[in-house]
Amino acid sequence: MRVAILTLGCKLNQYESERIKEIHIKKGDEIVSIDNKPDLIYVNTCSVTSLAGHQSRNLFRRAKRITDNIFVLGCHAKLFPYEFEGAKFFEIKNDDVNIIQERMRAYLKIQYGCNNFCSYCIVPYARGENISIPPSKIMEELEKKIQRGYCEIILTGTHIGNYEYDGLKLSDLVEKILSKKIHLRLSSLSPNNIDEKLIDLFHYDNLAPHIHISQQSGDNRILRLMKRRYKREDTLRIVEKIRKIREDVNIGADFIVGFPYEDDEAFNNSLKLIEEADFTYLHIFRFSPRPFTLAKLFEEKIPDSLKIERAKIMKEYGDRNNYRFREKMLGKIYKVFPVRKIDKDDKLYYGFTPNYIRVLFSKEPFFEPVFVRITKITNDRTYGEKV
Ligand code: SF4
Missing domain, CATH: 2.40.50 (OB fold (Dihydrolipoamide Acetyltransferase, E2P))
Structure with a gap:
């Protein structure tokens, strides 16, 4: 059978698509692109912004023009099943801890779900409550894969900072993994999930000098409205400490522009934070109200034209920092x-x-x-x- 897998969204979606791919390869199926006459198409959807939801629907429509044999999965399909008429719904078993090899790197799922309910985020409604995978199970799988010679492990989950199992926190788990000498890369983390111990673990050479901070805003008033549990000062303290340990660390960040009530002062505070924290690359999202979320009810909306302008200005800040960062790498x-x-x-x-x-x-x-x-x-x- 010829199988095409179309994927949108986060690392967890990428992980799940890789898992599907592996299952089909084991069965002797051929993985092909959508233009290569597949008999079966998976559409792995995302709902994090209204644009992602729109892209999910478009991918499904595109798949329907090719075959009726379609499986859908991911957040958007779960939340809005009626938009995928005729498709079969597919779910990866949640306690599956397998590591999937993807181009010499491997994703290791350590948790799924989220209880944080940030005011703009639809994900907890789709992925359910936070469940952490037992460390013994994670370490067992990790050990097997190390024997097979993987180069690098990337931790993944809906929100890996939520990891906690019988009092064992993310930093404890990371320490255990690092003791196995495998090269480890953390994925996205909120500042409130980066504790002193995790910062200290950057002393390990096998922890990649790279961290992606899910910052969202540099303005404390907006962070409160977003129901984020940290302040801009926390971020500054964290990046300063990590840079003292690893001066070549690449610290990227997510930002949302045009969140309700984001006035000029709040936006400028985000720009200032980008400069002060010296974020070396940015993922910028324009706010779009998502169903079920608190922020959808906020009255003061920011016009789309202003969101576009702010995203453009912010991108220039990110590009400048990124160039400066790479310039320092020249000759090394x-x-x-x-x-x-x-x-x-x-x-x-x-x-x-x-x-x-x-x-x-x-x-x-x-x-x-x-x-x-x-x-x-x-x-x-x-x-x-x-x-
Ligand atoms: S921490 Fe907030 S932004 Fe991240 S998945 Fe949970 S609710 Fe969404």
């Missing part, structure tokens, strides 16, 4: 982890440095980490040569 040598992918424009294979910079350098695919000197940067690319 980094271990680059393979992803078996080629850049279509430059026709060069690339990999990622431990601090998550994509480096283009090889005419041949490579399957092991290699050492690369950074030789050139442009606005959006980083080049190197193997040493």
